[in-house]
Amino acid sequence: MPTTDKPVDSLTLEEAETELARLAGEIGEHDRRYYAEDAPTVSDAEYDALRQRNAAIEARFPELVREDSPSRKVGTAPSGTFGKVVHAVPMLSLDNVFSDEDVRDFVASVRRFLAFPADREIVFTAEPKIDGLSMSLRYENRRLVTAATRGDGTTGENVTANIRTIKEIPESLPADAPDVVEVRGEVYMRRDDFFALQKRLSETGQAIANPRNGAAGSLRQKDPEVTRTRSLRFFAYAWGEVSEPLGETQYDVVRRFGDWGFPVNDRMVRCRTVEEILEHYHAIEAERAEIPYDIDGVVYKVDRLDLQQRLGFRSRSPRWATAHKFAAEKAMTVLNGIDIQVGRTGALTPVARLEPVTVGGVVVTNATLHNEDYIKGIGNNGQPIRDGRDIRVGDTVIIQRAGDVIPQILDVVMEKRPADAVPYEFPRVCPACGSHAVREEGEAVRRCTGGLICPAQAVERLRHFVSRNAFDIEGLGEKQIEFFFQAGDEALRVQSPADIFTLKARQAGSLTKLENIDGFGDVSVRKLFAAIDDRRAIEFSRFLYALGIRHIGETNARRFARHFLSFASFRAAAESAVAPEGKGDPGNAAWQELNGINGIGSVVAEAAVDFFAEEHNRKVVDDLLKEVNVRDEEPVGDVSSPVAGKTVVFTGALEKMSRDEAKAMAERLGAKVAGSVSKKTDLVVAGPGAGSKLKQATDLGVEVIDEDGWFALVARDG
Incomplete structure (x- = not known):
């Protein structure tokens, strides 16, 4: 269930902003717990409900879409256990339908994007969605050279040695294979192999929850010989970089x-019709x-590769594919x-502690209770849910797992x-x-008002700063952040981001030595300081995301980075945009x-603008910049194209391709697509019916061309 108490169509702009x-x-x-730790704490159904809620709000308030929106993210950053591999072609996730x-809506959206009439056939493939671990296998000159997990979609873990132990994966390819090809698919564990492994591990006091975790944990063994004993298997269904086309469908x-x-x-x-797609889905479900x-749905893909x-x-998924998920188990x-957890923003989240129960072969012990209204039996629209039945400690509850x-x-x-159960307060x-x-x-x-004095929020902000998608400092996990934050000795205390980078120097001049404290040692301390020093240079987008500015997550941080290219330029714009009352000045x-x-x-x-309007925030950044170097962003797209680096606005009706396709094309060519016209705009592409944006471009002297002029400019036959 979503955690707000209002339906999407009743949210105000401010409420939607807070909810997103x-x-x-x-x-x-x-995502972090699922992809990086193989230790999820919510059900698939609950997770999917959160994503659906997010998508519905974004559809109603597109101007509020955040940089770190789940609709623009894939997975999470790889762990530090294995070396890292940068994917030549990103490994994206799939959107889900239920x-x-x-x-039917998915098929209609494909047809609408392509501007295909109703009688023009679109063929789709349909295949089971394997519940395993995504894998990319890179072959050069027909020999396996690298195997990498999905990671955050851009960078994964190098698990080549372990992959070589899977008998089903070829070491070499036949002569008709390209010189370079990345074969992608899913590493998984059959249920009978999982139960055999589960029995062996239980004899040594170890536990493993399900086949998916069994596959992920087995593949991440430091010793490949352990992986060899785990009966892992593989299905191939996709590809990344190739040196020549592999086919037409x-x-x-x-x-x-x-x-x-x-x-x-x-x-x-x-499948050639929606009816055929659904017939195949229900047959597999049966x-x-x-x-x-284990499978958890059916994946549909447009068959023709040119389409x-x-x-x-x-940003996080292809338009030409989706996953149709199965229903949940109960x-x-x-x-x-009921425990209360305090998050980085001060939100108090109730967590249910359950008597362990097996659902579909998995032992579950807890669940998120969303918010206090959900516990009381009140739904999103203020109306009763569960016929108004509240949830009390001691209750027997029906749980659902997907x-x-x-x-x-x-x-x-x-x-x-x-009889003695009482309403939860x-x-x-x-x-x-x-x-x-x-x-x-x-x-x-409900949120804590303690702000910076609240250790839960301060610690969470520091955890966010060092998290994998931010500064990614190995050795600064939850326990270490807690220790340094609460340290009584000044030489050990870390209560702001800059303190992390001065820790080594403060230690050098102190009688208190970290290596003499329980839980640390010479080797671990050296590794920690080395990991901190290794992050003294960081990408612009990661730096911005790490600051924890409200609404600026990974996606929006990348958007700002791609536009401004340097943090200094971004900061100058944010500070220059501040009006006397501290808000953004529309005339600026x-x-x-x-x-x-x-x-x-x-x-x-x-x-x-709000962030940089605050003096204490500027001081945090200034202190941090004394310790770290923020690298400029590299231009994206085809830097040799005639529109590379230019800011382009599309307005009016486009007749030869959809608006979405036009924007995607411009971004591939290295252009920056803007939603409004300003003095910074380089080019406006105006179709029939163009209105205020065309007038504004004319008034500002911005170059205006039509759709044919656009295709001529980028040398494409429309």
Whole structure:
């Protein structure tokens, strides 16, 4: 269930902004636990509900889409256990659909993007969605040279030695294979192999939750010989970089993989209508229990590769593919307790502690309870849920699990409620600092008012700063941040980002030595200081994301970085845009530039301006810049194209391709696509019906061309 108490169509702009900020943080944390730690803490159904909520709000308020929006992210950064591999072609995730109607909408969106009439056929492939670990296998001169996990979609873990232990993966390819080819697919574990492994591990006191975790954990063993004993398997279904085309359709390329010796799924079919797609989905769903490996849905892809290329990608997923997820599984257990966790923004989140129960072969022990209204039995629209039944400690509850993770609580079995069970009282004070916890009107979340004095928030901000997608400092995990934050000795204390980088110098001049403290040692201290020094140079987008500015997550940080190229330029614009009252000045050129960046909008621009309007924030940044060097961003796209580096605005009706396709094309060519016209605009492409943007461009003397002029400029035949 979503965690707000209002339906999307009733949210105000401010409420939507707050909700998107909370969703970005919550989903990002779930991604980290799932992809990087193989230790998820919410069910697939609960996770999918959060993403659906996020997508619905963004659809209604497109100007509020955040840089760190879950709709623009893939996975999480790789761990430091293995070496890192930068993917030549990003490994993106898939969007999900959950109903037959969603599938019809997906097919309609493909047809709409391509501007295909209703009678023009589009063929799709449909195949089971394997519940395993995504893998990219790189072959050069037909020999396996590298195997890498998905990681954050851009950088993964190098697990080549372990992959070589999987018998199903060829060491070499036949003569008809290209000189360079990245074969991608899923490493998985059959259920019978998982249960055998589970039995062996239980004899030594170890535990493993499910086949997906079994595959991920086995592949990440430091000793490849351990991996060799784990009976891992592989299905090939996609590809990354290739030195020559592999075929004309998705189906034919996958069959070619089979000819090369890769296992491919025999349940993959071609479908020519929505009815055929849904028929195949329900057939696989019916035989799901008989399939010897775990699947959690069916994946649909546009078959023709030239159409895939035209459809292109969103920031985290292709437009030409989606995953149709299966329904959840259910069970009953007892609620033993409710804990309150305090997040980085001060949000108080209730967590249910459950009597362990097995659901679909997985033991689950806890679940998120969303917010105090959900516990009371109040839904998003203020109306009762569960017929108004509240949730109490001691209750027998019905839980739901989808996929391989922890469930959500669906209902309460009233006949089994203990006589002494009492309504749960949500705390009015922060359990971390004792400050008042308040709930603003229109919000579902109660927040601590302690701010910087609240150790939970301060520690979470530091954790965010050193997290994998920010500064990614190996050796500064949750326990270490807690230790340094609470240290009584000045030489050990870390309470601001700059303190991390002065720690080594402060240690050198102190009688208190870190290596003499329990939990540390000479080797670990040297590694920690080396890891900190290794991050004294950092990419612009990572630096900006690490600052924790509201609404500026990974995606928006990259947008700002791609536009300004240097942090100094970005900061100058943000500080120049401040009006006397501390807000963005609409008449200011710097404000117009910030607000005009494609995908940013006024809410995100205002967040940047607000941050740099505060003196204490500027001091945090200044102190940090004394210790680290922020690298300039490299231009993206085709830097040799005639529009590379130019700011382009599309307006009016486009007749030869859709607006989305035009924007995607411009970005591939290295242009910056803006949503509004300003003095910084280099080019306006105006179709029929162009209105105020065309007039504004004319008034400002900005170059204006039509659609044919655009194709001529970029040397493409429209």
